[in-house]
Amino acid sequence: MLTLHAAELLLPGDREPVPGGAVLVDGDRIAAIGRYEDVAAAHPAARVRRWPGVLTPGLLNRHGAALLEHTYFPDDTFEADELGTEPLTGAALAALAPGEARRGNSARRCTQKLLAHGVVAVTARLTTPAVRTAVRRAGLEVLPGSEPTGPAALDPLADALPRDAFRGTLAAGGPARFAVFAVRDEVALAEEGAGGCVATVIGGRLLHRRA
Template identity: 80%
Template sequence: MLTIHAAELLLPGDRAPVPGGAVLVDGDRIAMLGPYEEVAAAHPAARVRRWPGVLTPGLVNRHGTALLEQTYFPDDPFELDELGGEPLTGAALARLAPSEPRKGNSARRCTQKLLARGVVAVAARLSTPAVRTAVHRAGLEVLPGGAGEGPATLDPLSGAERPADAFRAPLACGDPARFAVFAVPDEAGLLARGAGTCIATVIGGRLLHRRA
């Protein structure tokens, strides 16, 4: 099925922003992108999803190893009394000594938080099979690396000088359909408010996160 994702502003990643832009998805690939009027006129039978804000390439989180292998995300609400609501690292994580299944469940919760920030790929070295499984099932791509710079954060835009610094790859026809939409008016708003403004994340043409 052909689907047009239309937004108030399209940031392709390697060319000028397109006000009122759109991306046409055919299966798991990008089939066309440009002004909504042109895309819709070329494919009048396509389903249309309209989004407020800015549509960008999906983001890369470069702290994947720390977040997925060296952090435990408590299960809300079931572990809040025992562990509190904040992620556990360092000595607190060592005291918890989670089993491999527990690590996998933490990684699953982490991937949901990443998808909710427009992340489509993580740079990581994953040594725990259950963690690798959780990341694979979430649809996230794993790239080499994973040390990142500065403290580990879920937001790939934290500290970025421009949104493009966190893009996985520019949007292009024939490439995998992986992109995100943020409820901000422009690039400056995206940098100022961060990836927590994400309202939709698409990977392989599938809508894997949508803010209610």
């Protein structure tokens, strides 16, 4: 089924922004991109999803290993009394000494948080099988490469809006991999960060939608 994702502003990543833009998805690929009126007229049978804000390529988080393997995200329902709700790193993580199954569960919670920040890919060298499984099931792409130093943030836009925060561009024939943020434009996205993500699509599938 063709699905047309329309937003107030479309940022393809390699060309000028498109006010009232839309991305047409066919399976796991982008079938067309352009002004909503034009794409919708050419494909009247497409299901339409309308989103507030800005539609962009999905984001790349370069702190993958630090977040997924060297941070423990407590289960808010069952572990908050024992561990609190903040992520554990360093000495606190060493003291917890989670086994592989617990690390896998933490990675699963982490992937949901990454998707909620518009992340579609991470840079990481993952060594724990349960973590690799959690990432694969979440649909996140894992890319090789060194990780930056400094604190690891879930939001790739925490410091600025670097062009390399986006995973590729949006174009017909390319992968259906993008995110939508409830902001007015690119400047607001830089200022407010990725916490305003309302939808994340990977492989044409809607993997995160803000309730």
